Amino acid sequence: MMACNGMASSSSFPSNFMFHTETPYEEGNQLTAPLGSLLHTGPQDLRGVAPVMGKRSISFPGIESCEEMNADDDLSDDGWQAGEKKKRLNIEQVRTLERNFELGNKLEPERKMQLARALGLRPRQVAIWFQNRRARWKTKQLEKDYDVLKRQFEAIKTENEALQSQNKKLRAEILAFRGTETSDMINLNKETEGSCSNRSENSSEINIDISRTSVIESSLPPHQILPYFPSIRPADINQLLHNSCKPEFQCAKVENEAPEVSFSNLLGSMGDQSALWSWPDHHHFH
DNA sequence: ACTGTCAACACGTGGT
């Protein structure tokens, strides 16, 4: 069979051969041109001759372009045969393939054969093009996903910094509050000993919890806390305050967390990344 | 000369 682009070619090829495609948009395609003109098309297609690849090279001087005797004639998937040069697909072939790729990135055998016939390519060439195209798409997708994740990371980082700053302020308030109301705190501790201290062996921890509660109640109404905890409802805040003296309740120690959310952690939290790039069946993507 | 892109390949893998 005669493959396009100098793939397999015959030494006894009719020079006045005309290739006809089957798809309507092949109108004006170089493929419809006589062989003579095929040999002198633009740089997009049928470019110059280059050394044949590897062991399969057998030179056939004079025939280096796309030649299609009969689409049904020979569309074997054999590798390069005679006088074949590695050539780029012409612009119309690529356009057609692109359109088909948009319809579906998976190439069913029937479609492969149709495309091969229509474009004067070997089915293997069509398959390889789709394979490479999927790889290119995935690379682009990876770049896009990376950008998205990077932006998310920056946003979370900024949020984290704001939280730390807020936390610092709160701690300062706690210290100030303790300084002015030490005696009140002592009394308060005595009053609350019965309810809380018997549940914990660490009385100082309870102290902190109580004072935190006080500060939150006195200086940060729930609607001011909420922006930093968008998923927390006012009712949740009340619940938190109510539970804060329980020993099992641990206040979030934001200041002890890693100062920056690791990007790899962010990635890890997204679970199996491969699922993101897998092809949905009969997909249509963009 | 160097570099980027692309067609084609080799190889490993999973599904049947």
Place this chain on the structure above:
DNA sequence: ACCACGTGTTGACAGT
């Protein structure tokens, strides 16, 4: 075993 696919690589080619 066969096939299709993903991945990495190679060589040709074009643009700079």
